[in-house]
Amino acid sequence: MSKHHDLLCEYIKTENLRKHCYAVESAMRFYARQSGEDEDRWAAAGLLHDIDWEIYPDTHPSSAVPILKENGYDDEFIEVILSHAYPERSDVPRKTKFSKYLFACDEITGFILAYSYMKPGGLDDVKPNGVLKKLKDKAFARNVNREDIRNGAEEIGIELSTHIQNIIDAMKGDLRLK
Numbered sequence: 001m002s003k004h005h006d007l008l009c010e011y012i013k014t015e016n017l018r019k020h021c022y023a024v025e026s027a028m029r030f031y032a033r034q035s036g037e038d039e040d041r042w043a044a045a046g047l048l049h050d051i052d053w054e055i056y057p058d059t060h061p062s063s064a065v066p067i068l069k070e071n072g073y074d075d076e077f078i079e080v081i082l083s084h085a086y087p088e089r090s091d092v093p094r095k096t097k098f099s100k101y102l103f104a105c106d107e108i109t110g111f112i113l114a115y116s117y118m119k120p121g122g123l124d125d126v127k128p129n130g131v132l133k134k135l136k137d138k139a140f141a142r143n144v145n146r147e148d149i150r151n152g153a154e155e156i157g158i159e160l161s162t163h164i165q166n167i168i169d170a171m172k173g174d175l176r177l178k
């Protein structure tokens with residue numbers, strides 16, 4: 001296992017939250033590969049974006065800064081992590097492609113994963129149209145911010161249904177999410 005994964009396990013003990021981190025990691029790896037970016041770097045940001053959430057929910061993501069610095073992560077990487085919570089919890093706006101993709105992969109993975117648990121075949125049974133319809137059901141996964149999902153897709157300039165299909169494909173290949 002990588003040093004990123006060791007760090008994750010040190011700070012996040014909850015199975016569900018770890019799964020969320022794996023999902024965002026896989027989504028980021030997928031997009032980095034698709035657009036020729038640094039796969040390991042993008043994947044690591046996905047994996048570690050909520051590193052401080054379990055221990056410091058009130059000050060997330062600022063509390064991630066000392067943890068990441070101490071473990072040798074560079075300033076750009078840390079800024080990307082901070083920007084995923086802009087503007088509610090951070091004052092670092094998303095300026096780079098890297099940071100926009102991290103934001104776009106965050107809420108949607110949680111929603112699709114929650115939706116897949118209702119399907120007998122899991123992720124294999126999930127289609128973009130079903131997800132789009134379910135997004136309108138306000139009672140379902142109510143802690144997932146619908147506006148963030150729409151804004152995320154808009155920021156990366158990918159149609160939401162295409163983005164959803166990409167995320168499904170990315171997560172399907174991740175055995176840790178079964």
Ligand SMILES: [Fe+2]
Pocket residue numbers: 049050053060061084085
């Ligand atoms: Fe977060």
Ligand SMILES: [Fe+2]
Pocket residue numbers: 020049050106107
């Ligand atoms: Fe997250």
